[in-house]
Amino acid sequence: MEITGDEIRQRMIEHESLDPGGYRLTGATITGQLDLSDVVAKKPLVLRDCTTDQPVLLDRAHFSLLDLSGLVAPAVHARGLTLDHHLTLSGARLSADESVDALHMRIGGSVYLEDGFHAAGSVTLSSSRIAGVLACRGARFEARLNVVDLHVGDGIFLMQGCEVTGGGDRQHAAVRMRGTHVDGQLVLRGGRFVSSGVALDLRHTRIGKELMMPLDGIEGDVQLEGMVYEGLPRDATVDEWLTLLSTRTSYYSTQPWVQLAAAHSAAGHERDVRRIRVAQQRDLRRRGQLSRWGRAWHLIRGATVGHGYRPGLALVWLAGVLALSVGVVLLSGAVRCSTVEQVGYALNVATPLVKVDATRCTVDAATAAGRTVLASTWLLQILAWAFATLFVAGFTGLVRRNA
Known part of the structure; x- marks a missing residue:
């Protein structure tokens, strides 16, 4: 079946004549550009397993629900998109250098990039608000995943086969999550994040509940300063965290050490707290900004009383x-x-x-x-x-x- 992008646009503009279930197509080839920019239709739009050779334009559109599962297209542009319920791109295959450009979205439900979602270029969801979850199970991102200053209600799940490869320098991490606020969980269990530079940029991320971050799936450096979370970080041992903070961060920063020690102190693990504090002081002496005399005195304190933690x-x-x-x-x-x-x-x-x-x-x-x-x-x-x-x-x- 073939249909033009203009026909779909016209159907959504005349949404009052649609069934309450909205407009639905499966397996269609869309000719011409599908441009739904600025269309306001309080009905669902479901285009499953559709194909188009031009980017799908959704800037400032407003729908009840948007399901683009299995979409084959160069890109999706959705700046300012508003949805009352879910955005689904599971199984979509996008080929452009900028595969998804979706700044400033307002999603009343969840965003699903799952089940074989494949982006050849960067995916940007920054400065958006998602009431439910951002789920990327089984997704593959060949370039960067940018979720800077995102606000998510229930959780972010980059897990179970989610793979992000990209970045290559300190400014462009494979996953950029700086300033993101997650009311629920951040789960990276079973994910793989690869970069020759920074794999994960989690600076100033706030996690309202659990952090599940196994470190064996992270191939590259991490940036963690300003990240706060509730409870103990799961899926990695204390020794693994000590190695991560000492050798795989870009530079010495006090805050990640303090956060890790505070989490273990709240759990009553005082022995681990002392280990973390001593390892922090070693990292400070190795990479911190100390004068020659300050470094010498720091060394003496470490050798004699373990910086106060081993009197x-x-x-x-x-x-x-x-x-x-x-x-x-x-x-x-x-x-x-x-x-x-x-x-x-x-x-x-x-x-x-x-x-x-x-x-x-x-x-x-x-x-x-x-x-x-x-x-x-x-x-x-x-x-x-x-x-x-x-x-x-x-x-x-x-x-x-x-x-």
């Missing part, structure tokens, strides 16, 4: 200082008293708080060995006080954070 490390260092003090005294031969008293003397000079009776020990300061003992024990005492202080500060800080 027990300071006790290990303190024990090492005490052992070194005992070794210096015993091996020098410049301290005159019994071996037991020499050990007590070494602990006296190095231990900040505990004192052992070693009053009968004397140091032969006239010899080089004696002077070495005196100088080294003074230095070791300073180090012992420093490690004891770091332990107390780290421990009280940890208690305060967990209170």
Whole structure:
């Protein structure tokens, strides 16, 4: 069956004469351009498995429902499209470099790009509002999927065979979801997102419920700063998230680490929280903007108290200082008293708080060995006080954070 685009347009303009089920065609070849721009028809339009060799124009149109399942066409242009119910493009095959241009849509139901939907060029749904879901199960996008500043009520499902390949630089990710607000779930389970640059741009995305994001389907870098979500992210382990944030983000940013730690803290996983915080500090030292002295002090804090999250490390260092003090005294031969008293003397000079009776020990300061003992024990005492202080500060800080 053949029908002209002008005939379909005329039928929709005269929509009051249509059946309440709207206008329906299946398997038709549409000749000429199907231009429904600015047509307002409060009836469904169903064009299933239709073919046209020109882009379908839907800019600023308003229908009750639009079903273009199985459409074969170069492109669909739908800027400002308004639908009371669903938009269905499942099984559609679009061949133009800009396959879907649908900015500023208002969809009262859901958008379905499923069941073999194939776009050779970019698909743009940015700055639109979708009351239901954006479902892309089994869809293939050979260029970018742009859903910037989208507002979706129930959820976004890029899953179960959804494949997006595109991008190639920092400005054009395969999936650009920056600034999108999802009241429900964001589900990437079973999806594949591939780029030689950024695969997923999720900056400033707000997810009202669960984030289901297995990381093995992401082949490329990610951008996550400003992304917030409820509960624990699912489908990836803590170790996988630590690797992702440390090695597959474009640069160091504090917020993704804080968000991940807050999610685990809310779940009562304090051990994981400490691991996340320590990994964050390592990433800060490696990629953050620190001065030379700031980097050196950061390294010292990490080695001694784990940046306040492992205060027990300071006790290990303190024990090492005490052992070194005992070794210096015993091996020098410049301290005159019994071996037991020499050990007590070494602990006296190095231990900040505990004192052992070693009053009968004397140091032969006239010899080089004696002077070495005196100088080294003074230095070791300073180090012992420093490690004891770091332990107390780290421990009280940890208690305060967990209170």
